[in-house]
Amino acid sequence: MAHRPVRPGRRWNGVVLSVGILIVLGVLAALGARWLVQRDAPLPISTPWGPECSAWVGEETVPLEREQARRATTAAAVIAQGDDAPVEAPDTGDIPQEVMDVLVDGPEDDAGPSLTCRSTKNPDLRPEDEEPSGLTPRAERLKESVEEHFAEPSLGGFVPGGYDTGHGEGSAHYEGRALDIFYRPVNEDNRRAGWIMAHWLIAHAPEHDIDVIIFDDRIWSTYFPSLGWRDYEADPDNEILRHLDHVHVDVQAGEEPAGEG
Template identity: 80%
Template sequence: MAHRPVRRERRWNGVLLAVGILVILAALAALGTRWAVQRGEIAFPISTPWGPECSVWTGEDTVRLERDQARRATTAAAVAVQGDDAPVEAPDTDDIPDAVMDVLTNGPEDDAGPSLTCRSVKNRDLVLEPDLEPSGLTPRAQNLKDGVEEHFSGLSLGGFVPGGYSTGHGERSAHYEGRALDIFYRPVNEDNRRAGWVMAHWLIAHAPDYEIDVIIFDDRIWSTYYPSLGWRDYEADPDNEILRHLDHVHVDVQRGSDPSEER
C-alpha cells in the first residue's frame, strides 16, 4: 500500500497552530492575573509549561526564577525569618530582585497568601517503599523530615508515629503509608500564617530534591498532578481549621510504583 507523503504545508500549519495555542494561553494567564489585581482579588502565581520552572508574584509583576534561584531565595527567606536561630547560613541572592526577596520573606502586605510556585512532575523511576523507618516514615519521607529539620529550627512536627497510622486521618491519606508529615503553626493567627507560607514556599522550591508530591496549607493545595497550575483552592469543611490546614502545612512525598503491580 502506497503512502502519500505529508505535505510540508501541513507540518508547518501544525507547528503554527501549536505556537498559537501557547501564545493564547500565556496571554490569557497574564490577563487573568491583571484582572484579579485590578479587582483587588488574590492573584496566585502560575508557572507555564515552558521557560523557568518557578515564578513569584510580587504584587505588581510575575518574576520567573530558575529552580536554583528559587531554592536559594526561599532558603534565604527562611534564614531571615528565623534570625539567630537559623541552623544554616543564608545563600547568596544577589541575582534575585529585591521585590522577590521581600515578598518571600515578609509576605504580601495585605494577605499572606501564596507568592511562589514551581512546576514539578512525578518521578516515574521511583519504586514503592513498603518498609518504614523507626519514625514510622518511609525512607523518602524521612529524608524530607531530615531536610526540613536541617533548615528550620524549633519545629513542631507530627502526622507520623512508630509503626505507622491505621486510623485518624482521611480516607486514602498518605499518612497511612508513612509518606506524609505535618508541620504545625499554632495557634492560627497572622504571624503563624506567614511563617507557614515561608515553609510552604521552601517546600515547593525544593520539591524535586525530596520527591515531594503534595503540599496543603491555608485553604490551598499544590501537587505534581497539575504541575503548571500552581496553588489551587482546597475544599474542606469551612468550620474545621484542621481539615482546612490552617494550623499546619501538610506535605507528602511521592509513592512510587509497585513492581509487583506492573504487567
C-alpha cells in the same frame, strides 16, 4: 475521480500545525481552569515554558530559575528565624530585593502565598515500605532536610508503626509518605511562618520528590504542576481540615515497573 497526491511536506506541516493548536488550547484550558478556581484571588502561576518558578510582587510576576528559588526560600527562612537559624543564608545577590522582601514578610495586605514552582512526578521512583519510624525513606529524608534548615520544627503526622486511622480516606499518612508541620495558634505571625515553610518546600520539591503541599486553604500538587496554589475546599469551621494550623506535605508514592505486581 482522480485524487492529487499530497506532498509529504504539506502533510507534516499540517501535523505540526495541529500539534501547535493543541498545545495552545491546552495552555488556555489550564489558565482558564486556574481562573475558575482562583478568580477571586489571583496568584502566580508557572507556565509550561520558561523558568520553573515565579514570584508575585504586587501585580508583577517575577520569573525565577529553580536554583534561584531554592536559594531565595532558604535565605528567607534564615532571615525569618534570626539567630535561631541552623544554617547560613546563601547568596541572593542576583535575586530582586522586592522578591526577598515578599518571601520574608509576605504580601503587603495578606500573609498568603507569593511563590510557586512547577514540578512533575518522577517516573523512576519505586514504591517504598514504611520504616519503624512510620515514614518511608523518602519521607524520612524530607523530614531530615526540614530539621536541617528550620530550628526545632513542630512535626507530626506520623507515628512509629504507622497510622491506620485518624486521617481521611486515601491519605498519604497511612502509607508513611506525609508530614505535618505545625504553626499554632492560628494567627498572622504563624501564617507568615507557615508560608515561609510552604515556599521552601515548593522550591525544593524535585530534590525531595514532593507530591502535594497543603496550607491555609491552598493546595499545590504535581497533578497540576503549572496551576500553582489552588483553592482547597474543606469544612469552613474546621481549622485542622482547612490546614490553617499546619503545613501538610507528602512525597510521591512511586510506581511498580510494568509487568510487576
